[in-house]
Structures are given as C-alpha cells and as structure tokens.
Amino acid sequence: MVDAALPFTPRGSATDADRRAATDAVARPVVVQLRSVRKTYNPGTPIATEVLHGIDLVIQRGEFCAIVGPSGSGKSTLLNIVGLLDRPTSGMLAVCGKETTSLDDGALTRLRGHSIGFVFQYHNLITAFTAIENVMMPMLGAGEFPNDAMHTRAAVLIDAVGLKRWQDNLAGNLSGGQQQRVALARALAMDAALVLADEPTGNLDSRSADEVFALLRRFNRDHGTTVLFVTHNAVLADRCDKTIEVVDGQITGS
Numbered sequence: 001m002v003d004a005a006l007p008f009t010p011r012g013s014a015t016d017a018d019r020r021a022a023t024d025a026v027a028r029p030v031v032v033q034l035r036s037v038r039k040t041y042n043p044g045t046p047i048a049t050e051v052l053h054g055i056d057l058v059i060q061r062g063e064f065c066a067i068v069g070p071s072g073s074g075k076s077t078l079l080n081i082v083g084l085l086d087r088p089t090s091g092m093l094a095v096c097g098k099e100t101t102s103l104d105d106g107a108l109t110r111l112r113g114h115s116i117g118f119v120f121q122y123h124n125l126i127t128a129f130t131a132i133e134n135v136m137m138p139m140l141g142a143g144e145f146p147n148d149a150m151h152t153r154a155a156v157l158i159d160a161v162g163l164k165r166w167q168d169n170l171a172g173n174l175s176g177g178q179q180q181r182v183a184l185a186r187a188l189a190m191d192a193a194l195v196l197a198d199e200p201t202g203n204l205d206s207r208s209a210d211e212v213f214a215l216l217r218r219f220n221r222d223h224g225t226t227v228l229f230v231t232h233n234a235v236l237a238d239r240c241d242k243t244i245e246v247v248d249g250q251i252t253g254s
C-alpha cells in the first residue's frame with residue numbers, strides 16, 4: 001500500500017496510532033466543527049444575499065460523508081468555507097482542532113495547505129505540466145521538502161491511482177477520468193486529514209466515476225482520511241457512511 005513507501009511524513013499526518021484511533025468511534029477527534037455559520041454574499045450592498053442560514057455541523061476523523069441537496073442550496077458555499085477558501089460572515093468554524101475565524105490570511109493558508117486536500121468537478125490541473133509535476137505542486141507550495149522526496153512521494157501516489165504509465169504525460173493530454181485521478185493524487189500529496197470533493201465525479205462517465213469514488217474510499221479506509229463528498233449522484237451518496245442534506249442554506253437531515 002502507499003504508506004510503506006512514503007518518503008517523508010508531512011506535519012500533521014497520520015501515525016499508526018492515529019489510524020488505530022480513527023477506527024475507534026469513541027476516541028475519534030473532531031476534524032470539522034461549525035456553529036451557527038452564516039454566509040452572506042455581497043454584504044452591505046443592495047444585492048446582499050444570505051445563502052447559509054446558521055449551519056451547525058460536526059465531522060469526526062475518518063468519516064466519509066456525502067453532501068447532497070438541490071442546485072443552488074449552498075453545498076459549494078459550505079465546502080468553500082470548510083476548506084478555508086472563503087470566510088463565514090458569522091459563526092464559528094474549527095478545522096483540525098483550530099478555531100479559524102480569528103486567523104489571518106497567512107495562517108489560514110498554512111492550515112489549508114497542511115490539513116486540507118481539494119478535488120473539484122473540473123480538475124484544475126495545470127495542463128502544461130506533467131501528471132507527476134501536478135501532484136508535486138502542493139509539496140512545492142509548502143516549501144518544506146527536498147526535491148527527490150517530493151518526486152518519490154508523487155510517484156507513489158500516481159502509482160496508487162493507477163497512472164504509473166502516464167506519470168510523465170502532460171496533464172492536458174490525459175482523459176477526463178485520468179485527470180481526475182491525478183487531481184485526487186494531488187489532493188493526497190500533503191497527507192491531509194481532510195479531503196473536500198465538490199462533485200468530483202460530476203463530469204465523468206459512470207465507470208470513471210466509480211473508479212474515482214473507489215479510490216477516495218480506499219484512502220479514507222487506509223489512512224483515516226476524512227472526506228466530504230458533494231454529489232448529485234444518489235448511488236454514490238448511498239455508498240457514503242453518512243448523508244448531510246443541504247436545502248435552502250440549511251442542513252435538513254443526516
């Protein structure tokens with residue numbers, strides 16, 4: 001499995017003891033906590049719109065959660081806030097035990113870089129770079145690891161998502177399913193405790209969607225990675241451990 005060959009252990013990554021704890025529901029630490037989170041776009045203007053109306057949510061380590069709900073209900077807004085890409089207008093958000101609302105932009109960027117991996121519907125790869133270079137990007141961004149260690153880890157991850165043969169191909173020349181698997185390897189590069197996936201299979205045929213889902217599931221199982229998976233696909237949502245339903249900016253069921 002991937003772990004044995006990891007060339008370095010990024011800060012905050014799972015130890016064996018952590019992973020055992022992840023399987024112990026009683027001892028599971030909280031990875032994400034929101035209390036009364038509200039989000040208003042364009043506040044203080046005539047087009048101000050509140051799209052999240054007081055979200056309370058607790059996600060524990062190792063949970064694999066589907067986030068479902070109608071288009072426009074606020075799923076991506078919620079994910080962007082949990083991912084520290086956007087700030088709540090009010091309320092409390094803690095990620096990996098750190099209260100975030102008082103952090104400045106630099107501290108948020110560091111917490112995001114070390115704790116959170118992202119997979120979007122459109123892969124957001126740099127198409128002029130190779131697959132392996134794309135996977136190295138988050139590690140280059142952190143600026144903490146030697147080049148050969150970054151390359152070795154990226155190669156292990158590329159292999160884990162089944163793309164060893166394509167590792168030196170330009171990302172722009174890969175198929176949609178392959179590109180999404182590269183995006184997944186990139187999301188796992190820093191061994192993030194939390195992976196946020198916003199419709200990662202929305203653009204894929206059903207076979208590629210199944211493959212991407214299965215890979216995410218495997219990393220969740222093997223590494224205790226917490227996953228929030230936004231999807232309109234009821235079959236995939238059913239395969240998650242828990243469903244969070246967002247309707248009109250509120251959580252209605254779980």
Ligand SMILES: Nc1ncnc2c1ncn2[C@@H]1O[C@H](COP(=O)(O)OP(=O)(O)OP(=O)(O)O)[C@@H](O)[C@H]1O
Pocket residue numbers: 041042049051069070071072073074075076077078
């Ligand atoms: N940057 C923005 N500025 C203003 N309004 C926004 C912005 N981003 C999203 N919205 C609005 O917030 C609401 C929720 O949008 P969001 O993208 O979170 O929905 P969603 O549940 O992810 O929908 P979908 O399933 O279609 O992706 C929508 O009414 C949308 O128009």
Ligand SMILES: [Mg+2]
Pocket residue numbers: 075076077198
């Ligand atoms: Mg969305």
